[in-house]
Amino acid sequence: xxxxxxxxxxxxxxxxxxxxxxxxxxxxxxxxxxxxxxxxxxxxxxxxxxxxxxxxxxxxxxxxxxxxxxxxxxxxxxxxxxxxxxxxxxxxxxxxxxxxxxxxxxxxxxxxxxxxxxxxxxxxxxxxxxxxxxxxxxxxxxxxxxxxxxxxxxxxxxxxxxxxxxxxxxxxxxxxxxxxxxxxxxxxxxxxxxxxxxxxxxxxxxxxxxxxxxxxxxxxxxxxxxxxxxxxxxxxxxxxxxxxxxxxxxxxxxxxxxxxxxxxxxxxxxxxxxxxxxxxxxxxxxxxxxxxxxxxxxxx
Amino acid sequence: xxxxxxxxxxxxxxxxxxxxxxxxxxxxxxxxxxxxxxxxxxxxxxxxxxxxxxxxxxxxxxxxxxxxxxxxxxxxxxxxxxxxxxxxxxxxxxxxxxxxxxxxxxxxxxxxxxxxxxxxxxxxxxxxxxxxxxxxxxxxxxxxxxxxxxxxxxxxxxxxxxxxxxxxxxxxxxxxxxxxxxxxxxxxxxxxxxxxxxxxxxxxxxxxxxxxxxxxxxxxxxxxxxxxxxxxxxxxxxxxxxxxxxxxxxxxxxxxxxxxxxxxxxxxxxxxxxxxxxxxxxxxxxxxxxxxxxxxxxxxxxxxxxxxxxxxxxxxxxxxxxxxxxxxxxxxxxxxxxxxxxxxxxxxxxxxxxxxxxxxxxxxxxxxxxxxxxxxxxxxxxxxxxxxxxxxxxxxxxxxxxxxxxxxxxxxxxxxxxxxxxxxxxxxxxxxxxxxxxxxxxxxxxxxxxxxxxxxxxxxxxxxxxxxxxxxxxxxxxxxxxxxxxxxxxxxxxxxxxxxxxxxxxxxxxxxx
Numbered sequence: 001x002x003x004x005x006x007x008x009x010x011x012x013x014x015x016x017x018x019x020x021x022x023x024x025x026x027x028x029x030x031x032x033x034x035x036x037x038x039x040x041x042x043x044x045x046x047x048x049x050x051x052x053x054x055x056x057x058x059x060x061x062x063x064x065x066x067x068x069x070x071x072x073x074x075x076x077x078x079x080x081x082x083x084x085x086x087x088x089x090x091x092x093x094x095x096x097x098x099x100x101x102x103x104x105x106x107x108x109x110x111x112x113x114x115x116x117x118x119x120x121x122x123x124x125x126x127x128x129x130x131x132x133x134x135x136x137x138x139x140x141x142x143x144x145x146x147x148x149x150x151x152x153x154x155x156x157x158x159x160x161x162x163x164x165x166x167x168x169x170x171x172x173x174x175x176x177x178x179x180x181x182x183x184x185x186x187x188x189x190x191x192x193x194x195x196x197x198x199x200x201x202x203x204x205x206x207x208x209x210x211x212x213x214x215x216x217x218x219x220x221x222x223x224x225x226x227x228x229x230x231x232x233x234x235x236x237x238x239x240x241x242x243x244x245x246x247x248x249x250x251x252x253x254x255x256x257x258x259x260x261x262x263x264x265x266x267x268x269x270x271x272x273x274x275x276x277x278x279x280x281x282x283x284x285x286x287x288x289x290x291x292x293x294x295x296x297x298x299x300x
Numbered sequence: 301x302x303x304x305x306x307x308x309x310x311x312x313x314x315x316x317x318x319x320x321x322x323x324x325x326x327x328x329x330x331x332x333x334x335x336x337x338x339x340x341x342x343x344x345x346x347x348x349x350x351x352x353x354x355x356x357x358x359x360x361x362x363x364x365x366x367x368x369x370x371x372x373x374x375x376x377x378x379x380x381x382x383x384x385x386x387x388x389x390x391x392x393x394x395x396x397x398x399x400x401x402x403x404x405x406x407x408x409x410x411x412x413x414x415x416x417x418x419x420x421x422x423x424x425x426x427x428x429x430x431x432x433x434x435x436x437x438x439x440x441x442x443x444x445x446x447x448x449x450x451x452x453x454x455x456x457x458x459x460x461x462x463x464x465x466x467x468x469x470x471x472x473x474x475x476x477x478x479x480x481x482x483x484x485x486x487x488x489x490x491x492x493x494x495x496x497x498x499x500x501x502x503x504x505x506x507x508x509x510x511x512x513x514x515x516x517x518x519x520x521x522x523x524x525x526x527x528x529x530x531x532x533x534x535x536x537x538x539x540x541x542x543x544x545x546x547x548x549x550x551x552x553x554x555x556x557x558x559x560x561x562x563x564x565x566x567x568x569x570x571x572x573x574x575x576x577x578x579x580x581x582x583x584x585x586x587x588x589x590x591x592x593x594x595x596x597x598x599x600x601x602x603x604x605x606x607x608x609x610x611x612x613x614x615x616x617x618x619x620x621x622x623x624x625x626x627x628x629x630x631x632x633x634x635x636x637x638x639x640x641x642x643x644x645x646x647x648x649x650x651x652x653x654x655x656x657x658x659x660x661x662x663x664x665x666x667x668x669x670x671x672x673x674x675x676x677x678x679x680x681x682x683x684x685x686x687x688x689x690x691x692x693x694x695x696x697x698x699x700x701x702x703x704x705x706x707x708x709x710x711x712x713x714x715x716x717x718x719x720x721x722x723x724x725x726x727x728x729x730x731x732x733x734x735x736x737x738x739x740x741x742x743x744x745x746x747x748x749x750x751x752x753x754x755x756x757x758x759x760x761x762x763x764x765x766x767x768x769x770x771x772x773x774x775x776x777x778x779x780x781x782x783x784x785x786x787x788x789x790x791x792x793x794x795x796x797x798x799x800x801x802x803x804x805x806x807x808x809x810x811x812x813x
Contacts, residue, residue: 024678028632029627044639044646045644102366106362131801131804135375136741138741139789139792139793140378142774144370144374153329154322171366174363175367232629249630
């Protein structure tokens, strides 16, 4: 082979390899979209639905529809979701948004102290944070359960089976983000803050007016990463939230897939409906996120 | 801070006042230690935000409070629980257990009362009692809840009644006996007990009346209980967490008790726990190891191919290839659960059509393990790809040009230049990826639920990770052994902590003290 032929062969090979991978990535998603429009509750297994039906979408959106009970007689019944599954998506967005906002407030201020101020045990605390962040929340579930049970006796809106209780537990996930934000603060030179201090600004003012505006990119990264990780969080939500109108997307989506009866069609419609907005947001912010990842974030 | 000083004080006061009130309520209900802890935190907070000398901690306080309450405290509490006997059999604390015995009553039949039930606007009820012989003795309860048609499962605390002066009226809408029956309130009412101001108990006796009742058990000085009817004595056995009679048989429900290192001994010596524990541990390590190696291999391969500058559609490929990372993992995992369905799933339909065989992804342990690894590679390679891309871009192209003069090909380039350059900065990321997969609860729980069941392993499944095993012991119906679960979680805590510590050493992210 001549070098030119070699180069062409290499390029064709690279394209073939990449196309194969893209297929492996896309086929599951196409099958889910097809399953959501397919009549009956079958596991995703076709690229194009054989019989098209919008029943699953109607169910997920909370629109009542007629379901054929007996094909022989054509008998139908009215089906309507008792809890519209769209509500779970909304719940998830709400919980994840508030938790992420809380995480930013808590970890932003703490990261400022770790980056700009000097105090006793600073190093030890930072290292402890890093080690403890690796410990998954699932393992302290028993303790969370007991704490929320106790809190709920005095403030019911903050106890078990409340979204505010779940948000409180989620706020515990700050340690990793403190590290990320601190890392970013460290890269910003302190000269501007120092000159502002000389001009008579208080410490809080330099933090609020000078450092924060310069650090918006890292806050965006932290917000998106924590938002996505809470959208997917299952175990804590499944133990804390008990009634179906409180469920998050993860708990609700899994509830369609009982051991006895797996409602794949409904699940698929819900998955498509809720997956698309999150995926879009992620892809739009991809540049930010890639930058944040290299400074140490792990998506869960 | 000249202008904003009063604002700060006002803010602190606004937060502090309701918090102090809540603190007082908690203290009043008898949780003195919790109230004290809360008071200390509140005082610290007030000091930090009001004192001029505590500047640094103003920024740290909210973060530390959240961290202490929802990270440190749960872990400490978990370690504490691991030294206790705490399970579905030993659920209540000792006082509540004694309280349950104390609530066991028999009709004493001396005094009977007419009753009325008043419905409140907020759905609660007030009970009104009047002595049948002496109508001046009247009592009313505070509003309490009744769930129509449901008998309370656990014996609830008795509802307190207070004496009512003659002129007092009870608020609310009175319900007739017929209405009470129709609204299915009799069942929950029968399940409740009510305590008069002098602590004698009353309960429903028939449809129309309430009668005084007598406690069956009296508490003795040494903590044992005596049965008034037949004089039996039962003693608390703090080793078993049960009250036992003189024959040593358990009586009533159990209570939580301190059990020392029993749970830990069980992990390492009880064959029913130890067998599965070891196997699950090995699988957890193997799963994490293979996941890291495979995701890294696929990720770096794709990153290298995508780095070819002359390739068309590079951006398009990259966007499509990171899709598995962009879609919420929980949805992808459940989608794969459907695709890998043994009978109707797409994967087996495809394999059958092309190769004529259909692996048992659900019933064969090796099939299930393979499925989990395949799915995890699919989920995890984009992360590695993104990071490798970043690192590849920082490698100067001059070294490739130099090696191409020496007549190298892409494969030797990859193994002799790229890999050695990328691997060392990747090590910390590989370690944290290992730690993440070590605790990859969602994947296993949602994809295989740990199945297939381990033969003779009780609650353990062949594909369970240690976290899933712990979760199952604590929360799955047949398990609910919180003490044992906490002990396993504590062991896990040290394993993960060790990994994190190694990671710290390798990254040099550690802060010099």
